[in-house]
Amino acid sequence: MLENQIYNTAEMKMTKAQERTVERLIHAIRVSDGADRPDYEFKEIEVSQFKFDTADTNPLVFLRTVVGRKNDKGTLAEVFARIHRNISIGPRGGTHLLNAKRAKSKARGFHRVVYRTTE
Numbered sequence: 001m002l003e004n005q006i007y008n009t010a011e012m013k014m015t016k017a018q019e020r021t022v023e024r025l026i027h028a029i030r031v032s033d034g035a036d037r038p039d040y041e042f043k044e045i046e047v048s049q050f051k052f053d054t055a056d057t058n059p060l061v062f063l064r065t066v067v068g069r070k071n072d073k074g075t076l077a078e079v080f081a082r083i084h085r086n087i088s089i090g091p092r093g094g095t096h097l098l099n100a101k102r103a104k105s106k107a108r109g110f111h112r113v114v115y116r117t118t119e
Contacts, residue, residue: 012049017093018061021110022047025063025087025095028114033067033083043068043082061089062098087113 014022026045034040044066051059068082086098095113 012047012061013059014049014061015091015093018089018091021089021093021095022061022063024110025089025114026065028110029065029067029085032114035067039070040067041070042066059091063087063089085113 030036030042035042042065044064046062046064048062048064049059050062063085064087065085066082069077072078072081084099088096088098090096095110097113
């Protein structure tokens with residue numbers, strides 16, 4: 001589990017695959033974007049859920065992360081140097097990067113979501 005759990009699994013009703021994928025993604029993004037280094041940090045981590053209807057038992061989970069340099073508030077680095085990711089996670093743990101620029105280049109799969117940002 002995460003050191004500071006940012007979501008309530010009982011309230012969100014995620015599948016085990018979604019829980020594991022969220023934890024793996026946050027750890028991998030921390031390493032790949034440098035949030036584990038002393039001069040970078042997670043600015044935002046948000047886990048939300050979307051149900052298509054009330055009978056939907058396996059809804060999509062969305063993970064939104066923002067990584068940036070420490071103490072960049074009010075500088076141009078706040079605007080230009082932060083790494084934003086919007087990721088959807090399916091009921092069986094499949095991932096999809098939502099903020100890719102072209103529809104054909106949208107990254108699917110764990111490795112592509114982590115190591116490919118919005119270029």
